[in-house]
Amino acid sequence: MLETLNDKLYLNFIKDDRYMYLVNGFITTIKIAFFAILVGLALGFTVAIIRSAYDMNSEQRRKGLSSALLSVANGICKLYLTVLRGTPVVLQLLIIYFVIFADINVNKTFAAICAFGLNSAAYVAEIVRGGIMSIDKGQLEAGRSLGFSYARTMIYIILPQAVKNVLPALGNEFIVLIKETSVAGYIAIEDLTKGGDIIRSRTYDAFFPLITAGLIYLAVVLVLSKGISILERRLRTGER
Numbered sequence: 001m002l003e004t005l006n007d008k009l010y011l012n013f014i015k016d017d018r019y020m021y022l023v024n025g026f027i028t029t030i031k032i033a034f035f036a037i038l039v040g041l042a043l044g045f046t047v048a049i050i051r052s053a054y055d056m057n058s059e060q061r062r063k064g065l066s067s068a069l070l071s072v073a074n075g076i077c078k079l080y081l082t083v084l085r086g087t088p089v090v091l092q093l094l095i096i097y098f099v100i101f102a103d104i105n106v107n108k109t110f111a112a113i114c115a116f117g118l119n120s121a122a123y124v125a126e127i128v129r130g131g132i133m134s135i136d137k138g139q140l141e142a143g144r145s146l147g148f149s150y151a152r153t154m155i156y157i158i159l160p161q162a163v164k165n166v167l168p169a170l171g172n173e174f175i176v177l178i179k180e181t182s183v184a185g186y187i188a189i190e191d192l193t194k195g196g197d198i199i200r201s202r203t204y205d206a207f208f209p210l211i212t213a214g215l216i217y218l219a220v221v222l223v224l225s226k227g228i229s230i231l232e233r234r235l236r237t238g239e240r
Contacts, residue, residue, distance in 0.1 A: 004051060006020065008205065008208055009208065011203050011205065012199055012203050012205055012208040012209055012212075013120075013199075013208070013212075015133055017201050017204075018202065018203075020207075021195035021196070021198050021199050021209075022192065022209070022212060022216065023188070023194065024196045024212060025190055025192040025193070025194060025195025025196070025213075025218055026189060026192045026195070027193050028109065028184075028189060028190060028191045028192070029178070029181050029184075029192040029193075030220075031109065032112050032116060032181045032184060032189075033108060033116070033174075033177055033178045033181050033193065035113045035117065036112075036115075036116035036117040036120055036148070036177060036181070037120065037174055037177060038114050038117070039113065039114070039116075039117025039118070039120070039121060040116075040117050040118075040119075040120030040121040040123075040124045040173075040177070041121075041124060042121075043117070043118070043124075043125070044120070044121040044122070044123070044124025044125040044127075044128060045124070045125075045128055046125075046143045047077045047080065047081070047121065047122075047125035047129075048124070048125045048126070048128035048129040048132060049078050049132075049154065050070070050073050050074055051074060051077050052073035052127065052129050052132040052133060053070060053130050053150070053154075053182060054071070054073075054170050055129075055133065056133075056137070056140065057070070062079075066238055076123070076125050077102075078123065081125060081126065083125075084118060084119055084122035085122045087108035087116070089116065089119045089180055089183065090183045090186055092119055093115040093116075093183065093184070093186060093187060094117050094186060094187070095116075096111055096114055096115045097111040097112075097115070097187045098187075098234065101122070104231075107188060108187050108188065110225065111187065111199075112181070112187065112189055113128075114186045116177060116181060119180070120174075120177050122182075123173050124170065124173060127166050127169045127170055127173060128162060128163075128166060128170075129163035130166065131161075131163065131165045131166035132154075132158055132159070132162045134162070134165055135158050135161050137161055139157055139158065139159070139161075140153055140158060141200070142157075143156075143157045164235050167226065167228070167232060167235065168232065171224070171225070171228035172226065175216070175221050175224055175225065178217070178219060178220060178221065178224070179221070183218075184199070192216060192217065193213055194212050195209075195213065196208070196209040196210045196213030198211065213237060
């Protein structure tokens, strides 16, 4: 039995350096996830601030004091959220690569980063907006009464509290994003999942390569979950 196990390990990982499919796939997965998270955070926070600014200034809108530009921006953001949250991420990936970038010789990894980043931003935006709207309105009014502009009040008073409130949800979104990158193989990107599948196609043995890929995903998720828990504890300690 031990000899058979050694033969299987040799066939799946050692022979022809097949383990490199998993190594290179893991690097590609982390690269896509990392840059997609950056895109998701930047765009998500922007959309959240626009949406919350529109909601918080409802009274001024009734008085006709709000900018028409803010209303237009809010409408665009709502349309963006509806489309991105209402369609599968696989379909978005295929549309971005085969339709939007059809006539452009674009790197597949870049297309994947765009697709996953735009999708993640839609969820980050609603998570952050919920955190902003959960902060007592009196704090916004207090900041304004101290002479802060709306932007400075958001940056120095509202957003720090909102981020603390939504940190667990943001962490979960990032974990989901890493697992979602497993569909990058639909546009022939050799990510971690695709790497395991390539080994399977070479050896006709699905168990070892696919289970190994699954264990790598699990390890990454456990490390991220632990990191988020540590950060949450430090933030709670800072509050005291």
